Amino acid sequence: MSVSLRSLLAVTAVGLALVSAPSAFADGKVKAVASFSILGDMVSRVGGDLVEVTTIVGPNSDTHVYEPKPADATALAATQVFFVNGLGFEGWMERLVESTGFKGETVVASTGITPRTMMEEGAEETDPHAWQNLSNGLVYVNNIAEGLCKADAADCDTFKKNAATYAAEISARDAEVKAKIATVPEAKRKVITSHDAFGYFGAAYGVTFLAPEGISTESEASAADVAKLIEQVRKEGVTALFVENMSDPRLIEQIAKETGVKPGGALYADALSEKGEGGGTYLDMFKHNISLLVPAMAGS
Known part of the structure; x- marks a missing residue:
């Protein structure tokens, strides 16, 4: 089945699913939808x-594809607030929102972040993996709290307290990551991963990441690119090589x-x-990744 046909069938099914969509606030809780697992964990914490x-x-699972x-569609039709990463990460998001007629609040969690850009196949592309920098x-977290406050003003103080507690934990993990990378x-801080998902991590923590695929797993690595990367690994003595989950x-x-x-194992990227x-969890993801990255880079 072609991609276009699968997309058409998906959109048709989406429309049918709306017929039986449940009430948004049947149990008194704010109903929220998050586009992918990392963001879902962050919304749950706040x-x-x-x-x-x-x-x-x-x-x-891979959000890119x-x-x-x-x-x-059923979940989105029954929700008050939709949290997305933005920066082009969810290529399917606008189609889903349009097909469901969703009228709630869409919160772009990356709002306010200066995005990284890179050249791919002669064109400038935005790197959407901003969560890979704990800062x-x-x-x-701040954008999530603001979005929940708009959805439920009566509980805004609780959301802000939860966000402050969570932010302190994130800052502590950030300091831990910096200390371990240090x-x-x-000269040894070079890592090979499947696709270019760790640019923000590398910029924040002083690590060079190389990948055969670009910022999206939809891109295909050419034989020449792979050969160049293999030569670089041999020449520079790179010892850290990872798949992604x-x-x-x-x-x-x-x-x-x-x-x-x-x-060296599997890193959690997207x-x-x-x-x-x-x-x-978001915090566990960094703990896991650092536990693999540091010894691999050091060659131990």
Whole structure:
């Protein structure tokens, strides 16, 4: 089935799903929808028991290539506030909103962040992975709190208190990440990952990330690009090579085979893990990633 036909069927199913959409506030809680798992966790932390969060793209799943399902339309039709990352991350988002006739508040969590841009195939592209810098995570938290306050002004003080507590935890994790990265000599801070999802992390914490694919997993790495990357790994002695939990591992496996560098495990890039797998929350994601990155970069 072609992509266009799948999209048409998805939109048709979305419209049908709206017929039986439930009431938005049946149990007294604010109903919120988040576009992907990392954002869903952040909304849950700020909202606490006062908010019921539905996540569209779940753990270990790729938001770049996601196609909306009828259940997503049902959830969006029954919600008061829709949290999205923005920066072009959810290429399917506008189509979903238009097809459902959603009239609630859409909160772009990355609002206020200066986006990174990069050249891909001769064109400037925006890097949407802003959450990979924990300082940007603080901006997300503030935007989430403001969005929930608009949806439920009576509980705004609680949302702000939750946000302040969460922000303190994020800042503490940020300091921890910086301290651990600092133990690795700058010359060794080079990492290969599946796609270019760690640009914000690299800029914030002084790590160079290289990837065979661009900022979206929809892009395809050319044979020349892969060969160039393999040569760079050999020349510069890169020892940190990782797959991502939501990406196809075959390119990384090819690089490992050609260079003899053993993959160091899976990093959480665009999605959390399932609960209990080590990256079930935004904060756990950084803890997990750092626990793998530091020894791999150091060559230990």
